[in-house]
Ligand SMILES: Cc1ncc(C[n+]2csc(CCOP(=O)(O)OP(=O)(O)O)c2C)c(N)n1
């Protein structure tokens with residue numbers, strides 16, 4: 337049936353192809369296999385696209401197998417100007433975006449941040465470019481750092497919803513941005529930068545580093561800004577810790593992530609999606625290595641997680657570095673591509689899925705309330721449109737296909753099931769962690785509307 341079909345992949349090496357199982361791509365898949373390509377057949381084209389989209393990011397192969405593309409440097413004058421803006425800053429921060437991860441800027445960036453003595457915070461997928469436990473990381477004072485910074489060095493990050501569009505009430509109305517990006521179309525989106533550095537992130541950071549080194553400048557360690565940030569980090573850590581050590585059942589998000597973080601290996605690849613699950617998980621689960629976090633990203637698209645995890649697990653199988661892929665999913669997010677569990681089982685991909693199950697989207701209701709509601713009338717008229725079926729057995733989806741499934745209600749169950757899952761390299765696991773359906777995030781700080789209007 338595949339007569340006459342040949343897959344031509346030269347001169348760029350293609351190692352993986354993601355598609356659907358069966359028609360209408362049977363012949364293409366067979367020809368790809370015959371050409372030495374691994375064909376990963378998934379249950380939905382959408383999930384296959386998500387998987388394919390992160391392969392280059394994880395492996396950098398597209399970059400390394402072709403003739404190296406030219407590296408774009410920023411204008412020399414603009415570099416000097418950027419450094420003089422940084423030198424004049426009272427409350428500077430560096431924001432490390434996904435672009436820095438993609439541009440493999442980790443070494444230059446570490447040297448720059450350490451030499452210049454600047455506080456930094458990562459965007460979700462910028463996590464790990466520098467380790468989350470680095471002394472200059474102020475992620476635990478994120479809201480405060482964004483709100484009070486007077487100069488932001490933006491490295492390969494979009495001023496989109498994740499960064500609150502760079503605008504009040506989450507930023508100071510007078511904040512200055514030094515924007516570094518490879519894409520000209522990203523320059524000036526939402527906020528006009530005071531200096532725009534167009535170029536390869538790694539190259540531009542190296543230029544900044546050289547300039548700072550030549551001028552012998554660094555941001556002092558004893559400043560009011562550092563004290564403010566450090567005090568806030570301590571205060572926030574206290575709040576998170578207090579939530580994390582609560583022993584009441586059902587557990588809250590912070591308790592779950594606190595215990596998960598104790599068991600995860602430092603080099604694990606963390607995939608995450610959901611609303612509260614992704615937001616709180618980002619603050620509680622550290623990354624220590626670049627390109628080891630994949631999440632719903634710029635568009636917050638639910639359904640990407642399982643595809644990303646499959647891609648990461650397939651890459652890991654080839655590269656054999658002994659890294660675990662851990663996929664932290666909200667119960668709603670999991671549902672978008674849940675059938676890909678079968679794909680994981682079919683290929684024996686040892687992904688560990690943790691479903692943080694709050695019976696819904698942001699919040700849900702408990703089984704008793706749900707039963708009462710059902711008695712009151714037709715649930716389509718009564719049920720809150722954020723609710724999913726309480727205590728749904730997502731773990732049984734995994735066991736249905738031969739993987740390990742765990743229903744988790746307590747800290748002890750969480751520890752034992754996660755330990756067991758992390759020691760099994762033969763098949764995937766799913767921990768269905770039932771949490772308090774009304775568990776929520778702690779409060780974020782903003783400029784009040786009145787204060788903002790007065791300052792404008
Ligand atoms: C494709 C798509 N559809 C809908 C949404 C809207 N949306 C944002 S978060 C979310 C789910 C959040 O619930 P869950 O994953 O259970 O996380 P929780 O906040 O409950 O922890 C949805 C449906 C989206 N982001 N993407």
Ligand SMILES: [Mg+2]
Nearest residue numbers: 666667696697
């Ligand atoms: Mg949920």
